[in-house]
Amino acid sequence: MSFFAGHYNYIAAIILLMAGLYIVISSPNLIKKILGLNIFQNAVFLFYISLGKIYGGTAPILTGNPAEIYSNPLPHVLILTAIVVGIATMAVGLALAVRIRETYGEVEEDAIARLNRETDRTITGL
Amino acid sequence: MFIRHLPIIQIMLPLLAAPLCLLFANRPKIVWALALASAAGAALVAGFLLHAALEGGTISYLLGGFPAPLGIEYRIDAANAILLLLINVIGALALLYARPSVDYEVSPPMRPYFYICFLLCLGGLSGVAATADVFNLFVFLEISSLSAYALIAFGGGRERRAYVAAYDYLIMGTIGATFYVLGVGFLYAATGTLNMPDMAERLAAIPETSSSVRAGYAFIITGLALKIALFPLHLWLPNAYSYAPSAAAVLLAAAGTKTALYALARILFGVFGVDFTFGGELLEYLIAPLAAAGMIITSLIALRQNELKQLLAYSSIAQISYIVLGISLESRAGLEAAFLHIFNHAIIKAALFMGAGCLALRLARSSPVMLADLAALRRSMPWTLGAITLASLSLGGVPLTAGFLSKWALLIAALEKGWWLVAAAFIIASLIGAVYVWRIIYSAWFAESRRLPQENPPQEAPAIMLVPLWLMALAAIYFGWHSALPVSGALLAVDALINGAALP
Numbered sequence: 041m042s043f044f045a046g047h048y049n050y051i052a053a054i055i056l057l058m059a060g061l062y063i064v065i066s067s068p069n070l071i072k073k074i075l076g077l078n079i080f081q082n083a084v085f086l087f088y089i090s091l092g093k094i095y096g097g098t099a100p101i102l103t104g105n106p107a108e109i110y111s112n113p114l115p116h117v118l119i120l121t122a123i124v125v126g127i128a129t130m131a132v133g134l135a136l137a138v139r140i141r142e143t144y145g146e147v148e149e150d151a152i153a154r155l156n157r158e159t160d161r162t163i164t165g166l
Numbered sequence: 167m168f169i170r171h172l173p174i175i176q177i178m179l180p181l182l183a184a185p186l187c188l189l190f191a192n193r194p195k196i197v198w199a200l201a202l203a204s205a206a207g208a209a210l211v212a213g214f215l216l217h218a219a220l221e222g223g224t225i226s227y228l229l230g231g232f233p234a235p236l237g238i239e240y241r242i243d244a245a246n247a248i249l250l251l252l253i254n255v256i257g258a259l260a261l262l263y264a265r266p267s268v269d270y271e272v273s274p275p276m277r278p279y280f281y282i283c284f285l286l287c288l289g290g291l292s293g294v295a296a297t298a299d300v301f302n303l304f305v306f307l308e309i310s311s312l313s314a315y316a317l318i319a320f321g322g323g324r325e326r327r328a329y330v331a332a333y334d335y336l337i338m339g340t341i342g343a344t345f346y347v348l349g350v351g352f353l354y355a356a357t358g359t360l361n362m363p364d365m366a367e368r369l370a371a372i373p374e375t376s377s378s379v380r381a382g383y384a385f386i387i388t389g390l391a392l393k394i395a396l397f398p399l400h401l402w403l404p405n406a407y408s409y410a411p412s413a414a415a416v417l418l419a420a421a422g423t424k425t426a427l428y429a430l431a432r433i434l435f436g437v438f439g440v441d442f443t444f445g446g447e448l449l450e451y452l453i454a455p456l457a458a459a460g461m462i463i464t465s466l467i468a469l470r471q472n473e474l475k476q477l478l479a480y481s482s483i484a485q486i487s488y489i490v491l492g493i494s495l496e497s498r499a500g501l502e503a504a505f506l507h508i509f510n511h512a513i514i515k516a517a518l519f520m521g522a523g524c525l526a527l528r529l530a531r532s533s534p535v536m537l538a539d540l541a542a543l544r545r546s547m548p549w550t551l552g553a554i555t556l557a558s559l560s561l562g563g564v565p566l567t568a569g570f571l572s573k574w575a576l577l578i579a580a581l582e583k584g585w586w587l588v589a590a591a592f593i594i595a596s597l598i599g600a601v602y603v604w605r606i607i608y609s610a611w612f613a614e615s616r617r618l619p620q621e622n623p624p625q626e627a628p629a630i631m632l633v634p635l636w637l638m639a640l641a642a643i644y645f646g647w648h649s650a651l652p653v654s655g656a657l658l659a660v661d662a663l664i665n666g667a668a669l670p
Contacts, residue, residue: 057348064337077340084348091355115354118301122347125308129340132315136333139319143326152330 049090056083070140070147074133081126088115088122172215173227173240173296176250177306179208180257180289184282197278198265201285205258208292212250219247220658226298234298235364241298244658245505249295249428252509253421256516257288259634260420264413266628267523270530271411273323280320280411286313287417291425298362300350300437303429304343307393311339314422317414318406325534331405338402342392349385352378353437366437374442386433387448393426396453396490397460400483407479408534412523415475419482420516424508427489431501434493435663444496454494458588460487461595469602474522474535477602478515481561484595485511491592492576497583498660503575505656510560510568510645517557517638524550524631528624537605541615546623549632551610553639560642562603563596568645568652 044051056079063076092100092115100113141147144155183204190196219225224243228234242250261284272280290310297303315336321328354360356378357368372379395403403423407415434443443449461484468480485507492504525535528547543551560567563574573596580589626632645652 061341064341070333073337077337077344080341081344084344084351087348088351091351114360115351121301121305125305125312125343128312129308129336132312133333133336133340136315136319136329136336139322139329140326140333143322143329156327156330 049086053083053087053090056080056086068148068150070137070149071134074130074137077133078126078130081122081129085119085122088119091115169214169218169225171227172211172218173225173242174229176208176211176215176254177240177289177293177296179204179211180285180292184285184289187278187282187285191278194274194277194281197281198261198268201281202258202261204285205254205261205288208288209251209254209258212247212254212292215242216244216247216251219243224662235359235361238302239298239361240296241363242296243662244655245432245660245662246295246428248509248655248659249425250292252512253288253291253295253425256420256512256638257284257291257417259637260284260413260416260516260520263416263520263523263631263634266631267412267527270527271324272320276320276323280317280414283313283316283320284414284417286310287317287422291421294425294429299360300353300362300365300433301347301360303433304347304350307346307426307429308343310422310425311343311393314414314418315339317418318410320414321409321411325409327405328409331402331409335402335406338392338399342389342399345385345389345392347389349382349387349389352382352385356382362432362437366439369437369442370439374445379442383438383442383446383448387430387453390426390430390433394423394430394490395483395486397456397464397483397487400460400464403483404476404479407482407519408473408475412519412526416516416519416523419478419519420512423482423486424512427486427508431493431504431663435501436665440664449494449496454491454585454588457487457491457494458591460484461491461591462598465595465598465602469598469605471602472536472538474525474537474540474606475519476534477537477606478518478522481599481602482511482515484599485515485561488573488576488592488595491588492579495579495583495585495588497579498664499575499579499582501660501663502653502656503572503579505659506575506652507572509652509655510572510642513638513645514557514560514569514642517553517635517642518561520631520635520638521550521554521557524627524635525554527631528627530624537609538613540606540610541613543624544611544615547626550627550635553632553635555607555610556639557642558603558606560646562600564600566643566646568642568649571646571649571653 060076060080060083064073067073092112094111097109097111100110100116137147144152146152183200187197187200219242224241227240229238268277268280287310290306293306294303315332319329319332356372356376357365359365392399407419464480464483468477471477489504489507492500522535529535529539560569563570577589577592580592
């Protein structure tokens, strides 16, 4: 029991990872896929920052106290970078979803696939 | 003194030129000229770097002067110097080629942004090749991938499926990159460092059964497999390459996946080490069967394609599976053959996609270039079709071409290892490859021409597109005759990658 209590960060990360991936795979709506991707990435951020925590460590900002124990700042920095990458990805993804909506009139992937098949049929005449 | 800073100049030249181009965004011709100049400069720098790496051994550059392993280090050795030269030369030629193609395929207000995204992609790919820090590799991988998604989307003005293709690539590529980051997290937890040589040392001291290391290994391979388009994870590639603007397809096909392949090889051998990678079962029991199945299945799918670019895209997936199979042969000969094929295939696919772009430009219709269209162009576009034919011969592995050499090397490596099933898979896939290559050549020169009205046949492609096309096509044949350069390059690259470890 104390194993789970002591590691609940990682368990939460696993749950978010699976939930995010499930949303990406199962949701037909393009916007929801991007949200799922975001949840998936957040799980990774949670994992990294949990790695950096040290027993008795405080936030890795200098307090002026020479005997202070700090948590590892490197995962925090890595995650800042990864968050920026995630935001850029989400921005590009949403921009693409907007364009798809403009040109197809739909944001559901099965409707888009149906429209593409109809265009194929008109081209090949089948 | 100047040589000292070349590694960072290699990456910064395209990355700084991109925002500079933004200042001239209302004058697309200046943007193109600036982009071409910076890509040509980057190609020159890559040449200098290759020369310096071959003469003096590994070049190490510390970003900001912070000492490794705390700071970010860039290490150029024979393996990535050759890749940098490949990426930047093909990038520069693709930019030269791009002007008429982009004028046709991308709408006027978007054109400057296309070149800017192209430069960002080029800079990102160079960064992936040059870096020796696993997290920095993720950052540059994402820089190149995000600009690749945008590059593909620029084709959406003509063909709205480009938006869907870019979106699908974005979803799958981001999942891949996130898996990679997860793997890096496990490795960081196990070793406490992000610098590749340092991590290799520390990993050597950790027992192989450590679950963090094995989890990291699994996640990193899966993540990079998505970027490489290894067999079951390849679904984004055909649409992405077909609907992208032709110049973008040239860069992505020739350099994009090859760079991710290099990243996989670098991490497998430069971080995990030969013993861990070849000692485990993952390569032999999972990756090799997937790659073998992928070769055959995607070659069969390529056989059934009637659109030229879709055929080339599926053929790319098959060739990538060849390379991965070469790596998973777990022998020095296999690795050398895989590197040789990376080099040769990049040149071949660059030539083929450039040719497809020339055809798309001159056919000037909204539907994609079908194989059946090639016959009608036989008389009016002989140069384009000739170059496509040469490159196709090399793709099919006809003797006396570069493609033959690398496929032969892969086959010999499989036979030496005694893996008969793999050798059989190589032969079957090459036979199927010969058939779809023959389809291209037959459609171009021997089939009856039916589809175009003959009164107004398209003219030959402009010279600015033909020159890079023929350079690449001739290179695809030339390196089959005078193979000393790529073969010795492959040998040196594997030496640098293995870094002195013993290999069977």
